[in-house]
Amino acid sequence: xxxxxxxxxxxxxxxxxxxxxxxxxxxxxxxxxxxxxxxxxxxxxxxxxxxxxxxxxxxxxxxxxxxxxxxxxxxxxxxxxxxxxxxxxxxxxxxxxxxxxxxxxxxxxxxxxxxxxxxxxxxxxxxxxxxxxxxxxxxxxxxxxxxxxxxxxxxxxxxxxxxxxxxxxxxxxxxxxxxxxxxxxxxxxxxxxxxxxxxxxxxxxxxxxxxxxxxxxxxxxxxxxxxxxxxxxxxxxxxxxxxxxxxxxxxxxxxxxxxxxxxxxxxxxx
Amino acid sequence: xxxxxxxxxxxxxxxxxxxxxxxxxxxxxxxxxxxxxxxxxxxxxxxxxxxxxxxxxxxxxxxxxxxxxxxxxxxxxxxxxxxxxxxxxxxxxxxxxxxxxxxxxxxxxxxxxxxxxxxxxxxxxxxxxxxxxxxxxxxxxxxxxxxxxxxxxxxxxxxxxxxxxxxxxxxxxxxxxxxxxxxxxxxxxxxxxxxxxxxxxxxxxxxxxxxxxxxxxxxxxxxxxxxxxxxxxxxxxxxxxxxxxxxxxxxxxxxxxxxxxxxxxxxx
Numbered sequence: 284x285x286x287x288x289x290x291x292x293x294x295x296x297x298x299x300x301x302x303x304x305x306x307x308x309x310x311x312x313x314x315x316x317x318x319x320x321x322x323x324x325x326x327x328x329x330x331x332x333x334x335x336x337x338x339x340x341x342x343x344x345x346x347x348x349x350x351x352x353x354x355x356x357x358x359x360x361x362x363x364x365x366x367x368x369x370x371x372x373x374x375x376x377x378x379x380x381x382x383x384x385x386x387x388x389x390x391x392x393x394x395x396x397x398x399x400x401x402x403x404x405x406x407x408x409x410x411x412x413x414x415x416x417x418x419x420x421x422x423x424x425x426x427x428x429x430x431x432x433x434x435x436x437x438x439x440x441x442x443x444x445x446x447x448x449x450x451x452x453x454x455x456x457x458x459x460x461x462x463x464x465x466x467x468x469x470x471x472x473x474x475x476x477x478x479x480x481x482x483x484x485x486x487x488x489x490x491x492x493x494x495x496x497x498x499x500x501x502x503x504x505x506x507x508x509x510x511x512x513x514x515x516x517x518x519x520x521x522x523x524x525x526x527x528x529x530x531x532x533x534x535x536x537x538x539x540x541x542x543x544x545x546x547x548x549x550x551x552x553x
Numbered sequence: 554x555x556x557x558x559x560x561x562x563x564x565x566x567x568x569x570x571x572x573x574x575x576x577x578x579x580x581x582x583x584x585x586x587x588x589x590x591x592x593x594x595x596x597x598x599x600x601x602x603x604x605x606x607x608x609x610x611x612x613x614x615x616x617x618x619x620x621x622x623x624x625x626x627x628x629x630x631x632x633x634x635x636x637x638x639x640x641x642x643x644x645x646x647x648x649x650x651x652x653x654x655x656x657x658x659x660x661x662x663x664x665x666x667x668x669x670x671x672x673x674x675x676x677x678x679x680x681x682x683x684x685x686x687x688x689x690x691x692x693x694x695x696x697x698x699x700x701x702x703x704x705x706x707x708x709x710x711x712x713x714x715x716x717x718x719x720x721x722x723x724x725x726x727x728x729x730x731x732x733x734x735x736x737x738x739x740x741x742x743x744x745x746x747x748x749x750x751x752x753x754x755x756x757x758x759x760x761x762x763x764x765x766x767x768x769x770x771x772x773x774x775x776x777x778x779x780x781x782x783x784x785x786x787x788x789x790x791x792x793x794x795x796x797x798x799x800x801x802x803x804x805x806x807x808x809x810x811x812x813x814x815x816x817x818x819x820x821x
Contacts, residue, residue: 297698321659361563368559389752392757392773393793402569481648488777502650518654542703
């Protein structure tokens with residue numbers, strides 16, 4: 284059944300409006316003047332060079348990338364462990380555990396920021412990369428868990444059984460059969476977690492310190508004073524990085540993983 | 554035993570989350586107690602902020618649902634869904650701060666919208682959109698609508714398409730089939746998406762701080778400035794607890810609706 288005209292109109296409008304602000308940001312980053320505007324009055328790489336020449340910006344970029352990388356790897360391992368532990372567990376337990384895992388997603392971030400800040404102050408970790416990483420692990424793990432759980436549910440368990448019957452011990456069966464089949468889920472979990480951590484700002488803004496701050500929080504701090512083209516240039520880099528990772532995820536796994544339909548064993552890229 | 558070991562790291566993270574929630578409640582009771590809450594709840598400024606947070610969150614959620622549903626429906630039926638999904642998911646994953654910045658450029662007095670409208674001779678003096686509640690709502694809808702679209706899309710794709718065909722064959726018009734079959738079956742996605750957007754919009758900080766005026770503070774922005782401008786940690790903690798209560802109150806009707814819908818669907 285085709286959709287009606289009004290549905291298609293609203294959909295088309297949104298599909299234009301959703302990327303529009305990002306296109307505007309990228310466009311205005313090429314301004315040769317110090318005033319922000321779109322369309323830019325000319326074309327120059329001036330503000331990108333300024334970004335590359337400013338140690339504070341580069342440092343914030345490095346901190347963000349480091350934390351995002353660490354949190355991608357760690358949350359994926361943690362989520363993989365949890366998903367395997369819950370595989371075949373009684374439905375009720377599984378339900379409880381999944382509610383607990385996904386809870387941070389449903390918790391107002393402003394309140395979570397304060398709660399975490401309280402503990403980090405007690406531990407003397409506020410304003411450090413370790414503190415921010417700890418917070419990001421809690422925030423990102425739901426995003427890592429979902430794709431792994433979905434792809435685990437899609438695996439035919441009889442394959443691992445077959446391996447066991449053919450003489451593999453459980454560890455071999457896991458390494459040679461289950462793990463390779465889980466690869467798309469693991470890739471999606473890592474990419475997803477990396478992006479969420481790299482872009483997080485609402486909770487992180489409570490946890491940064493004078494020496495350690497992340498790129499999105501520095502962008503926010505700068506925007507609070509003035510919106511100039513250097514922020515547009517840095518934002519454009521963030522946009523392109525995110526879009527690149529989304530395309531990579533589409534290519535590796537397929538975007539269907541986002542619409543998680545656990546019971547359907549369809550080809551994930553369909 | 555093996556299972557416990559595998560789950561242990563996740564248990565640690567869950568404990569970390571639970572402890573920060575409990576710590577929040579605990580320290581607001583220890584350091585401020587009833588007096589602090591009484592103080593907050595009689596402060597006319599805070600009451601206005603609470604009210605504003607509630608209505609902005611509700612309007613944002615409503616707009617996300619009304620606009621997001623048609624988009625989800627379109628995506629569910631489109632043969633080129635994957636292509637369109639890229640346009641929904643890429644902006645969704647770009648940092649909130651960057652997307653909000655885009656709206657600053659679009660909505661400002663010398664922004665894209667005002668410049669074009671003036672260029673076309675439609676208006677003489679710029680219309681003020683930036684630093685108003687309208688700007689905050691536009692920004693929040695943009696930030697949160699992908700969550701709604703994905704929630705609805707996922708429940709639309711789980712539907713058995715033959716039910717719709719049956720509705721049509723039995724003589725229902727397109728609209729009737731939508732209203733009596735497609736929409737009720739996708740309601741779990743709608744209520745799920747609405748809860749998510751309500752909770753996130755109520756706790757938003759960056760978008761209201763950057764797009765709203767000084768007089769359009771929401772609870773999240775109030776909490777942030779209480780910590781970083783006034784350095785009053787206890788008051789901020791108590792406000793965070795108020796935010797939790799407000800969020801629960803906002804989501805409660807949706808939960809009731811959800812339970813009732815499930816009951817009705819199961820009863821057939």
